[in-house]
Amino acid sequence: MNIAENSLFEALQSTPSLHARDTAFYQLLDSCCLEFIKNSDFQSEEPTPVPFGPFGDLVMPFQKMGAITSLDLFGLDELILFSFYLANKGRIKKAVDIGANLGLHSILMAKLGISVTSYEPDDIHFTWFNDRLALNEVLDNVTPVKAAVSSENGTAEFVRVEGNTTGSHLAGAKSNPYGDLTKYMVDIKAAEDVFKDVDFAKIDAEGHETVILQAIPAAYWDTLETVVEVGTAENAEQIYSYFTDLGVNLFSQKTGWQKAASLDDVPVSYKEGSLFISKQPAMVWG
Known part of the structure; x- marks a missing residue:
């Protein structure tokens, strides 16, 4: 399955109602995508350009991040989000990426x-991220910031999970981090500043998403849209309650991106997909 020679991204744009993980469509595409990634040049540690459909060549050298590797960043849930970016490239002018990882x-x-x-905020990931920005020649369009995002400006303790550095987080965001942990202080930036005049945000904050979302001024939601990974059932409940009261809509991957009608529609972990937040009456897929 060659992403450069088929209409995978277009197919995903035209079938949002089938994006829930329990559909046969999702499961078929998931297995096909995994097979493509396993046999692609993304396996190489050398900076090799790989055709990536309408995005052009993509350079993402193989990188271990504990038990997780850079190949795990190409799962179907991620490809769905990439398809959303493609569908909305004319609407989104200014974006923020919270928890950029390898970028x-x-x-x-x-x-x-x-x-x-x-x-x-991760020291090592930030270096890898900057390397990949240069390799992909997108430095003019991306401003990297070595910091986490929270409710206020300052510093906070960061917990680096050495066995899976994609799960690293601000102290307190996860109740029982396990394994070899490295702790150090990082800068944090206030959501009120980070999201000002932003059209779209991708938020992967490893359990800190509720703090960030509730710190965004209510007026910003008139124009701001976000996609977020919800880390826990408790966070899902807080997010549902908060945005219901605010009059902002939630659209859940677990229901094929339908508007969440109850708390049960909201994902409680990455295993149930992402959550889209917007005042729009529906997601725009084309």
Whole structure:
């Protein structure tokens, strides 16, 4: 399955109601995509350009991040989000990427002409991220910031989970981190500043998403849209209650991106997909 020679992204744009993980469509595409990634040049540690459909060549050298590797960043849930970026490249002018990791989301948005400010507090990931920005020649469109995002400006303790650095987080965001942990202080930026005049945000804050979302001034939601990974059932409940009261809509991947009619429709972990937040009456897929 060659992403450069088929209409995978277009197919995903035209079938949002089938994006829930329990559909046969999702499961078929998931297995096909995994097979493609396993046999692609993304396996190489060398900076090899790989054709990536309408995004053009993509350079993402193989990188271990504990038990997780860079290949895990190409799962079907991620490809669905990339398809959303593609469908909305004309609407999204300014974006932020919270928890940029190796920068894959930032790079692909930048390749679509979107101006992205990207936040990554992990020392090592931030270096890898900057390397990939240079390799993909998107430095003009991406502003990397070595910081986390929270409710206020300042500093906070960061917990690096050495066994899976994609799960690293601000102290207190996860109740029982396990394994070899490295702790150090990082800068944090206030959501009120980070999201000002932003059209779209991707938020992967490893349990800190509720704090960030509730710190965004209510008026921003008139124009702001976000996609977020919900870390826990408790966070799902807080998010549902908060945005219901605010009059902002939630659209859940677990229901095929339908508007959440109850708390049961909201994902409680990455295993149930993402949550889209917007005042729009529906998601725009084309």
